[in-house]
Amino acid sequence: MFNFPLFLDLTGKPVVVIGGGTIASRKINKLLEAGANIVVVAPWISDSVRLLYEKGEVHWVKDECRADYLASAFLIVSASGNPEARRIIKESVHPHQLLNAADDPETGNAAFPATLEESGYHIAVSTEGQSPAAAKNLKQKLRDRLREMIEKK
Numbered sequence: 490m491f492n493f494p495l496f497l498d499l500t501g502k503p504v505v506v507i508g509g510g511t512i513a514s515r516k517i518n519k520l521l522e523a524g525a526n527i528v529v530v531a532p533w534i535s536d537s538v539r540l541l542y543e544k545g546e547v548h549w550v551k552d553e554c555r556a557d558y559l560a561s562a563f564l565i566v567s568a569s570g571n572p573e574a575r576r577i578i579k580e581s582v583h584p585h586q587l588l589n590a591a592d593d594p595e596t597g598n599a600a601f602p603a604t605l606e607e608s609g610y611h612i613a614v615s616t617e618g619q620s621p622a623a624a625k626n627l628k629q630k631l632r633d634r635l636r637e638m639i640e641k642k
């Protein structure tokens with residue numbers, strides 16, 4: 490699972506996020522930083538996602554997940570936790586699409602690592618899905634170490 494690290498250029502790439510709650514919001518913020526073209530599909534969205542929608546930073550399809558919405562996506566993020574949405578995604582995802590299944594890690598083929606960008610370095614930490622909190626912790630330690638290293642130069 491998640492056995493190949495890769496840095497992508499997501500600028501302008503179509504990304505479909507299924508779900509617009511807490512977890513979706515975290516993923517959306519990262520995707521926006523990367524310049525992705527984001528469509529959120531969800532019957533309701535959290536205040537933070539609504540703010541992005543009102544500012545025109547994401548599109549919103551106010552509906553439940555349907556196979557049609559997934560077809561043109563370069564990357565699909567599954568973050569609703571809804572069993573029916575998860576079933577549709579599992580059945581309709583094409584082998585050439587990337588799927589970050591934040592609500593169903595066994596199904597996805599891509600994970601969001603813990604990342605940091607500092608002084609020209611871009612570091613990504615994954616625990617192959619086993620312990621995201623440990624990935625976050627190591628990221629913070631690496632940030633401190635990198636800052637020390639750069640100060641000493």
Ligand SMILES: C[C@@]1(CC(=O)O)C2=NC(=C\c3[nH]c(c(CCC(=O)O)c3CC(=O)O)Cc3[nH]c(c(CC(=O)O)c3CCC(=O)O)/C=C3\N/C(=C\2)[C@@H](CCC(=O)O)[C@]3(C)CC(=O)O)/[C@H]1CCC(=O)O
Pocket residue numbers: 491515516519589590591592594599600601602603604614615616617618619620621622623624625628
């Ligand atoms: C790194 C980070 C990136 C991001 O999401 O942006 C990320 N999770 C983060 C935080 C975090 N996630 C969770 C906690 C609570 C503490 C804990 O339980 O550990 C915390 C800590 C916190 O929030 O502080 C809970 C959790 N996460 C997943 C499950 C499902 C499962 O494992 O079954 C559950 C249990 C759900 C439950 O039981 O309810 C699954 C995934 N989370 C991943 C990424 C992928 C694997 C990454 C890897 O290879 O390590 C993967 C597989 C899929 C994906 O989402 O891509 C981000 C840190 C950002 C940063 O600060 O840098």
Ligand SMILES: NC(=O)c1ccc[n+]([C@@H]2O[C@H](COP(=O)([O-])OP(=O)(O)OC[C@H]3O[C@@H](n4cnc5c(N)ncnc54)[C@H](O)[C@@H]3O)[C@@H](O)[C@H]2O)c1
Pocket residue numbers: 507508509510511512513530531532533534535552553554568569570571573574590591592621
């Ligand atoms: N990957 C991670 O790091 C991580 C961490 C914690 C939880 N999770 C999982 O992520 C899932 C979502 O958690 P949350 O806290 O964001 O939930 P939430 O309740 O805040 O949001 C759920 C969202 O899904 C939408 N939704 C519901 N049914 C839908 C459907 N059929 N089609 C499309 N959208 C639909 C809702 O409108 C809402 O926007 C849960 O399954 C949870 O277990 C993942």
